[in-house]
Amino acid sequence: MSRKALDYDQINENVKKAQYAVRGELYLRASELQKEGKKIIFTNVGNPHALGQKPLTFPRQVVALCQAPFLLDDPNVGLLFPADAIAKAKLYLSYTSGGLGAYSDSRGLPGIRKEVAEFIGRRDGYPSNPELIYLTDGASKGVMQILQTVIRGNGDGILVPVPQYPLYSAAISLFGGSLVPYYLEENANWGLDIDNLRQSVAEARFKGITVRAMVIINPGNPTGQCLSVDNLKEILRFCHKENLVLLGDEVYQQNVYQDERPFISSRKVLLDMGPPISKELQLVSFHTVSKGFLGECGQRGGYFEMTNIPPESVEEIYKVASISLSPNVPGMIFMGCMVSPPKPGDISYDQYLRESTGILESLRKRAHMMTDGFNSCKNVVCNFTEGAMYSFPQVKLPPKAIEAAKQAGKVPDVFYCLKLLEATGISTVPGSGFGQKEGVFHLRTTILPAEEDMPAIMESFKKFNDAFMDQYEGNSWYSRM
Amino acid sequence: MSRKALDYDQINENVKKAQYAVRGELYLRASELQKEGKKIIFTNVGNPHALGQKPLTFPRQVVALCQAPFLLDDPNVGLLFPADAIAKAKLYLSYTSGGLGAYSDSRGLPGIRKEVAEFIGRRDGYPSNPELIYLTDGASKGVMQILQTVIRGNGDGILVPVPQYPLYSAAISLFGGSLVPYYLEENANWGLDIDNLRQSVAEARFKGITVRAMVIINPGNPTGQCLSVDNLKEILRFCHKENLVLLGDEVYQQNVYQDERPFISSRKVLLDMGPPISKELQLVSFHTVSKGFLGECGQRGGYFEMTNIPPESVEEIYKVASISLSPNVPGMIFMGCMVSPPKPGDISYDQYLRESTGILESLRKRAHMMTDGFNSCKNVVCNFTEGAMYSFPQVKLPPKAIEAAKQAGKVPDVFYCLKLLEATGISTVPGSGFGQKEGVFHLRTTILPAEEDMPAIMESFKKFNDAFMDQYEGNSWYSRM
Incomplete structure (x- = not known):
């Protein structure tokens, strides 16, 4: 029997090695159950609109007008669109040559990159250079491009927090590099311990790995922690x-749910530190329109900003971006609306403010409801979701549950999550998709179900969990589970 | 001096090796000149809207409504949008859970994949399975994903036509594989000679390369040829x-400008051939919303369809797609509109037909104008553009021009194209960006400048070219060039 290049045993091993649990076994099973007619609450991925979050009106008006520029001259356009959205659409169309249907420069539309630079300048208090900002199809594509540029082979290591968002582990596998884990401390509210980091690097070097880059996720995914300025300086x-x-x-x-540690960018901390470090440290920062209060995941808009990267390398990154010609242009319009929203006095300002603060305030409430809900469950402990969109409770599985999982041929947390799903x-x-310490189990949920649905969801979770624990702790042999 | 991972000499060599001339030296110089205020005619990339092609109205209406679903309930919506666009937008929103702002399944929206399958079924006369159709951010991203799946290392070779569209050479470099060239025959209207192909494979094997895949571009880019059924069968x-x-x-x-050889898909030819080949040959076919009469490059919509790929490999391809979560959803709406356009009797049908045939008829005229224009120039010969969007004339450079290029440190065709640009x-x-036989020089232009601008452009080209030839043939020492 001859072998063909796309036979399973013939394809690139790095492709097979890559794992991405967010859309893994649990997601596939959930999709099956949904097809069979079961109601599924998809909390596997930070996808706010899929769970009922309404898009902000203003960016949608602007992008709709950019898509249908023939409306701009229609005498009735004012019946459906406010004047500031019309003006913004005209401005953004003036940034393009050929509207949304033309490829942009492979780095994105210069006009939008300039707006991003101004946003970063306002945020950090240091001007930013649009030439060092590249727009991308969501942040993931940017992360992958930079990892591909850094990784030369499996001797190259990338420091990644554990637990981590599996984009990193998957992309490192795909590009044939080595993941070097550093553990976040659950007992210290998922903080980062520099001694631990040093040890990870030392161990990797002992194995012959050249550690070349470090990933931080701030606010954390899946862990939700917000890094302090001191911690960022240490890093x-x-x-x-x-x-x-x-x-x-x-x-x-934008997703921060406590007031003690507001978000501060790595770039600001770096530039505050002054030379030599502020002139030398190579930093690439990522942002997106998918999270925050926009939550426009399906639009795929993102950017990365490069600090202290030599011009010849910036050129190489440009060249590789150009191979796929151009990120999607509508996503750039969303990015523009995100970084330069309506201002006080604009017609749409009040609505924009009401919608955006409404979403953030509700997310803050939901973060509390979810954390409190988990902490009320038997054998479950959960740090407060300080930021991001996830809750990452630890589930202390009884030995009998671990044994039952083994019998079923499943990793224990996968076993638990499948039972929960059914x-x-x-x-x-399951926490194993993000990495966790040996013998410790977690799960990740988003905090995105609608506020009014949250009590019922947490009650349903508690009912399942407590019965599960009773069953496997042997206290309730007659449990109907 | 310590070395950092993003220093130029430290980055991934495959990144540096990748070349993408479509956005290379010529494009960069043109962008500079444009900044300095010079009027540039960008014919370097098949980007129709950038050169004034108007988007089709119906798909833009549908996507605008999908972006602004709050308009669907507005009593005034009918003043700006026709009823069939409103109905289509409602249908497409029913395919999503959460509208365009939610990630879709990583393979794309099931409803759109079904429409693509129906389109393929109608086109080929054989039903197509939506489970084997994955939507992508333009065709390029799909091509890159499949190449990444196939290429395991530099011992793996991919047969690529020369001249070729440099996406292929660039992606093969980036993924660390080996490009195995097969030459298209300019004298045989860029036809493909199977003996030549056999020889390419034999030579590659002699060098220890495992040839694993073959790329065909039909209609051809940059060469414009349309493959015959017999040629496809041989392949x-x-x-x-x-x-x-x-x-x-x-x-x-959709871009075919002669009637002798209408487009026929590889898949149709394969299935017409019957078993065993129709059940065994592994085929992946790519399509896009960027070309044809939509020309919606900036929207980044595409798909690939897999034929005879084993299910476990299809799963791996799904998993890798899932790492970047979801292609952009608006691009999927364009794909839907492309594969299921308004039907006779629909309100928008006449307009859609008028707009789309208008574009294709004009492209056909422009293909002739451009080919004839090139053939009227001194030392230039050009095959007719049977299909696609490009003209690829051969430019017979005099020895003195080649010498002048060498003095200037330029490849001869780059030298010529830079002079043309200035x-x-x-x-x-320049033809060297696509590959060409040793000592033979070409350039690629798109046939996309507006029909009314074409005579002046071709005249300007001829004036430059003929003076250039006179200068370097030594017949006109007093040329004012």
Whole structure:
């Protein structure tokens, strides 16, 4: 029997090695159950609109007008669109040559990159250079492009927090590099311990791995922690000393649910530190329109900003971006609306403010409801979701449950999450998909179900969990589970 | 001096090796000149809207409504949008859970994949399975994903036509594979000679390369040829015999400007051939919303269809697609509108037909104007553009011009194209970016400048070219060039 290039045993091993649990076994099973007619609550992925979050009106008006520029001259356009959306659409169309249907420069529309630079300048208090900002089809594509540029082979290591968002592990596998884990401390509210980081690097080097970059996710996914300025300084010093590029995944910068540690960008902390580090440390920061209060996941808009990357390398990154010609242009319009929203006095300002603060305030409430809900469950402990969109409770599985999982041929947390799914329709991701310490189990849910649905969901979770625990702790042999 | 991971000499060599001339030196110089205020005619990339092609109205109306679903309930919506666009937008929103702002399944919206399958079924006369159709951010992203799946290392070779569209050479470099060239015959109207193909494979094997896949671009880019059924059969038999996956780049299937050889898909020819080949040959076919009469490049909509790929490999391809979560959803709406356009009797049918045939008829005229224009120039010969969007004239450079290029440190065709750009503002791509036989020189232009601008552009080209030839043939020492 001859072998063909796309036979399973013939394809690229790195493709097979890559794992992406957010759309893994649990998601596939949930999709099956949904097809069979079961009601599924998809909390496996941070996809706000899929769980009922309404899009902000203003960016949608602007992009609709950009898609249908013939409306701009229609005498009736004012009946459906406010004047500031019309003006913004005209402005954004003036940034393009040929409207949304033309490829842009492969780095994105210059006009939007300039708006992003102004946003970063206002946020950090240091001007930003649009030439070092590249627009992307969501942040993921940017992360993948930078990892591909850094990774030369399996001797190259990337420091990744554990638990981590599996984009990183998957992309590192795909590009044939080595993931070097550093553990976040659950008992210290998922904080980052520099000694632990040093040890990870030392162990990797002992194995012959050249550690080349470090990923931080701030606010954290799946862990929800917000890094302090002091912690960020330590990280930056560490990267500088060890010659690591820092990849700052800051896609949740608008999603902060406590007031003690507001979001502060890696770039601001770096520039505050002054030379030599501020002139030397290589930093790439990522942002998106998919999270925050826009939540426009399906539009795929993102950017990355490069700090202290030499011009010849910036050129190489441009060249590779150009191979797929151009990110999608409508996503750039969303990015523009996100970084330069309506201002006080604009017609749409009040509505924009009401909608955006409404979403963030509700997410803050939901973060509390969910954390409190988990902590009320038997054998479940959960740090408060300080930021981002996820809850990552630890589930202390009884030995009998672990044994039952083994019998079923499943990793214990997968076993638990599958049972949860079958019993309640709640589609989560097992902690093993993000990495966790040996013998400790978690699950990740988003905090995105609608506020009014949250009590019922948490009740349903608690009912399942407590019965599960009773069953496997042997206290309730007659449980109907 | 310590070395950092994003220093130029430290980055992934495959990134540096990748070349993409369509956005290379010529494009960069043209962008500079444009900034300096020079009028540039960008014919370097098949980007119709950038050169004034108007988008089809109906798909834009549908996507605008999908972006602004709050309009659907507005009593005034009928003043701006026709009823069939409103109905289509409602249908497409019913395919999503959460509208365009929600990630779709990583393979794309099931409802759109079904419409694509129906389109393929009608086109080929054989039903197509939506489960084997994946939507992508333009065809390029699909091509890159499949190449990444096939290529395991530099011992793996991919047969690519020369001249070729440099997406292929660039992606093969990026993924660390080996490009195995097969030459198209300019004297045989860029036809494909199977003996030549056999020889390419034999030579590659002699060098220890495992040839695993073959790319065809039909209609051709940059060469414009349309493959005959007989030629396609030969190719399919060859791939079957040699155990190659066939990658069928069919993005220009709507762009055909002669009646002798209408477009026929590789898949139809394969299925017409019957078993065993129709059950065994592995084929992946690509399509897009960027070309044809939509020309919606900036929207990034595409798909690939897999034929005879084993289910476990299809699953792996799904998993890798899921790492970047979801293609952009608005691009899927364009794909839906492309494969299921208004039907006779629908309100928008007449307008859709008028707009789309208007574009194709004008492109056909422009193909003739351009080919005739080139053939009227000194030392230039050009095959007729049978299909796609490009003209690829051969430019017979005099020895003195080649010598002058060498003095200037330029490849001869780059030298010529740069001079052309400086003199006329016409931004082309040198033939060396696509590959050409040793000592033979070409350039690629699109046939996309507006029909009314074409005579002046061709005149400007001729004036430049003939003076250039006079200068370097030494017949006109007093030329004012």
